[in-house]
Structures are given as C-alpha cells and as structure tokens.
Amino acid sequence: MQIPLLDLKAQYATIKDEILAAVSEVLESQRCIGGPKVAELEEKVTAISDCKFAVGVSSGTDAILNSLMSLDIGTGDEVITTPFTFFATVGCIARAGAKPVFVDIDPKTFNISPQLIEPVITDKTKAIMPVHLFGQMADMDPIMEIANKHNLAVIEDAAQSITRTYKGRKAGSIGTVGCFSFFPSKNLGGIGDGGMIVTNDEQLYDRLFIMRNHGGKPKYYHSYVGGNFRLDPIQAAALLVKLPYLNEWSEARRRNAAYYNEKFAGTVVQIPYINADCVTIYNQYCIRVPRRDEVVAHLREKNIGCEIYYPVPAHLQECFSYLGCKEGDFPESEKAAKEVLALPIYPELSDEMKDCVAETTLSFCSN
C-alpha cells in the first residue's frame, strides 16, 4: 500500500468543481489584486478567530514579518522565541533586523516553556513570539502575564493552529497579533501561498493594512517602508471554498489521531501529549520514537510517507551561528529534533491505511 504523508489530490477531488468555479469567478472579474474575495475571507477569518480585524497577506512568513515591522521591531531589538519551530519564525525576526533570543521547549507539548522566558528578558526585549506547534497552542496565560508585566508585544505564530483553542480562546486572539499560514499543507491550505494576520488592536490593524502595500497611504505617499505582502484573490477564493469544510476536516484528523493513539498505547511509541487546556487541530501527528532515523527509513521503504519536523533546531542553523549558540544550549529542543516523527494524519485516510501506518511503525519499533 502506498500512503503519502499528505494527499492533497484526495481533498481536491471532493471540492474540484467548487474551486474551479471560484477561481473562474475571479478570472472573469479580472480583480486580480485585492477585491471582494480578499475582504470576504478577512471577515470570515475574524469570525472564526474571535478577533476584530484581519489582514490577508501573501504567506505566513509575511504575516510574521509584517507584524514585526508594524510593531516597529528592528535593529537593536530582541525577540524571544523557541528554537524548535519552522525556520520562518526565526528567519523573520532576523530579517526585521532584530536578534532572536531562544528559550527551550516544554518536552511534552514541544511549545515554548513559559518559565524560561523571564530570565532572558533584557531592556532590549520588545516581543515574545510563541509558536503553536503541530496545531496545539502554547501555554498562553503565563506568557501573557510576563508580557504584560514587562510591556512586551506577543506575536502568536499560529501558522499551524487556525481555529484551535487554549482555555476556550482562539489561536491568534490572545496576543497582540496572530499569524496564520495558508500554505497548501496547512489544515486550511490554499492552492498556493497565502497568510493572514489577526488582531483586536485597531491602530495596529491600520498599520498592518498599510504595510501590506508598501506602507503607502494615500497611494504613493509613504510614511513607512512596508512591502508587497498582498494576498492573491485567487487564493482567497479557493480558501473561501475550503473554509466551510475546515471543522469537518479537523474532526477527521482528531479521529485519526485517536485511532493511532489506541494502536500505539502501551508500546515504545510516544503519542502526542495534548494539554487539557487545549483543543488541537493536529496539523501534524508527531510521535517520538527511539532510533527515529531507522524508523523513517523503514517507513519509506514500505512506501509510507513521514517527515521530520524539524531536524535542526534554529539555534544550530548555520545562518544563525552569529548568535553564538552551541549544541547543548537548548537540550529539549535538540532531543525533540532527534526523536520526533510525523505520520500521515490527513482527513481522507482510511482505517486500512491507518492500520498499515501503525503496524509498519510498530513492526520496526518492536524489533
């Protein structure tokens, strides 16, 4: 049996006619930049995120970069984040000109460990950027408490966790801003790149909005240097088709996770830990296994897709060597990078496919 890590063709087959009609509507209108589809998506994302304002942008990466720029975070500033994340989180801090300052993760949730944040705050710290990894939100209460005490912005990297909750509160609605990605592999994925920023701060919203279009307002008059961070209306149209299915797809992912959890119970496979305060979206289903790289080779040999999110923590990336971090500085992140393994979790998986994934994994691990 051939089981990919993610089968976007299976999803597309169920909504193909709707997507083609929506794309065609944009093409017929020739509103190729901005327009009603982008505005409608923004409105709908504010509703599902319990936020007042949303700004559609070109990617999750640009959501983060625009947020940093709009908060005037740049040269000489420090932003505290986790080293165990997708590159974009940290890359954007560096691109904004600021210094990424790392703290280690909670080994259970893989998210930033709040109790390690306060000791690294300096008079240069401007923001904390928690990442809601694999679809589960970070422990936001203590993070917000620290941020409020030190007057810091909180940029939620919610790229992997749209609509999910922490103590009943939606991803992106707790911090100063929340950043979503519509990269095709995300739970709400476009047919190309896309992203969104949400906030409840009207003044910040105005700035994010202006910065999306080179910082000009009125047109051709620039008080700020922004970028071309605009969301493509074709992406907005496709996302509007997909949005009504998001809950159903998320539920299917949760059912798949429960299925695997049962299969792996009592084995050496460590299943994802879900904080009782959180509802996860299972953007990834990440297990921990001993001899992880051999398990990967075994699964691939049996035509089962799997992925390592993420093999190198940010503090050990070559491009950040100037920060002076070394192996051993963030042991939990380094350990996670050696042990995690994402298995197929997409909604269209059949029971037979899940059995095959679980049994193939276990057949190696039990040896």
Ligand SMILES: Cc1ncc(COP(=O)(O)O)c(C=O)c1O
């Ligand atoms: C945690 C995290 N942050 C940021 C991003 C960047 O999003 P994008 O790929 O849409 O630029 C991603 C997605 O790839 C992500 O997973």
